[in-house]
Amino acid sequence: MTHFLDIHKTDAAALRGMIDSAQAMKTARAGRPKGAPDDEQPLKGRMVALIFEKPSTRTRISFDVGVRQMGGQTMVLSGADMQLGHGETIADTARVLSRYVDLIMIRTFEEQTLLEMAEYADVPVINGLTNRTHPCQIMADVMTYEEHRGNIAGKKVVWSGDGNNVFASFAHAAGQFGFDLTFTGPETLDPEKAWLDYAASKGRPITVERDPHKAVQGADLVVTDTWVSMHDPQSARERRHNQLRGYQVNAQLMAKAKEDALFMHCLPAHRDDEVTSEVMDGPHSVIFDEAENRLHAQKAVMRWCLGL
Ligand code: CP
Numbered sequence: 153m154t155h156f157l158d159i160h161k162t163d164a165a166a167l168r169g170m171i172d173s174a175q176a177m178k179t180a181r182a183g184r185p186k187g188a189p190d191d192e193q194p195l196k197g198r199m200v201a202l203i204f205e206k207p208s209t210r211t212r213i214s215f216d217v218g219v220r221q222m223g224g225q226t227m228v229l230s231g232a233d234m235q236l237g238h239g240e241t242i243a244d245t246a247r248v249l250s251r252y253v254d255l256i257m258i259r260t261f262e263e264q265t266l267l268e269m270a271e272y273a274d275v276p277v278i279n280g281l282t283n284r285t286h287p288c289q290i291m292a293d294v295m296t297y298e299e300h301r302g303n304i305a306g307k308k309v310v311w312s313g314d315g316n317n318v319f320a321s322f323a324h325a326a327g328q329f330g331f332d333l334t335f336t337g338p339e340t341l342d343p344e345k346a347w348l349d350y351a352a353s354k355g356r357p358i359t360v361e362r363d364p365h366k367a368v369q370g371a372d373l374v375v376t377d378t379w380v381s382m383h384d385p386q387s388a389r390e391r392r393h394n395q396l397r398g399y400q401v402n403a404q405l406m407a408k409a410k411e412d413a414l415f416m417h418c419l420p421a422h423r424d425d426e427v428t429s430e431v432m433d434g435p436h437s438v439i440f441d442e443a444e445n446r447l448h449a450q451k452a453v454m455r456w457c458l459g460l
């Protein structure tokens with residue numbers, strides 16, 4: 153079964169193929185209405201289940217629109233409305249869903265839920281974010297970097313803030329796409345050691361630099377994300393804000409990066425917390441291209457999963 157569970161679990165050549173296919177699909181439908189079908193309809197007759205145990209705007213809509221553009225049909229399901237949210241096991245849910253649908257995308261809390269879904273499903277499963285990783289986002293980010301600046305290999309990417317699930321997928325991508333990743337944030341919110349070890353094992357050791365102004369020097373790409381993720385307790389909000397305040401991406405920080413550096417954020421953003429509106433809406437920012445590219449990148453991921 154060809155699941156898309158994480159960037160470090162997917163063959164590097166396959167990842168490269170997906171980025172190229174995403175760009176080709178984007179180019180092929182340029183200028184068309186959003187609801188217009190693609191010329192190719194590889195998902196014709198296919199049914200896709202999109203399961204959400206957490207809120208979502210981009211993931212929900214981009215997967216839904218992407219399936220429809222490729223001729224397939226979707227079912228958007230909330231975990232709480234399914235028996236899954238009322239005690240039915242993940243394994244039984246996976247086996248039942250496999251009798252109805254051709255592909256499952258799930259956004260959930262514990263990584264274990266995703267892994268069990270993949271283990272027991274007879275159809276491909278795609279990770280739409282867990283507490284630990286967010287691979288679809290980083291496929292879109294790599295695509296976005298490359299459409300603006302060419303191959304990401306050898307470039308300097310700097311992450312400022314929380315060492316969270318989105319950072320984790322960047323660490324995996326550093327290993328698979330061959331770029332240099334620097335983490336700058338407080339020690340208390342460091343990324344998991346496993347992710348640092350992974351990147352190092354692929355010959356791309358991650359630099360950890362506590363001073364954000366030193367970290368971004370010479371950066372080709374600066375990235376941040378919310379200071380409080382969906383799985384973080386709200387009670388931790390104030391403490392996290394206090395720890396992360398010094399890592400805000402603002403004009404002073406961006407000025408230390410390369411002149412043509414890009415700025416990315418997976419969104420949703422908390423304007424003037426982790427990033428200022430000036431940077432979000434400024435000349436370095438490609439955040440809305442990034443959001444659009446979720447659509448194209450995930451279409452490529454789905455085709456790869458289904459071998460279409
Ligand atoms: N970036 C992202 O995954 O956004 P949503 O939470 O809106 O899906």
Ligand code: NVA
Pocket residue numbers: 316317318377378380381382383418419420
């Ligand atoms: N780190 C964020 C990403 C949201 C798309 C979260 O997990 O809430």
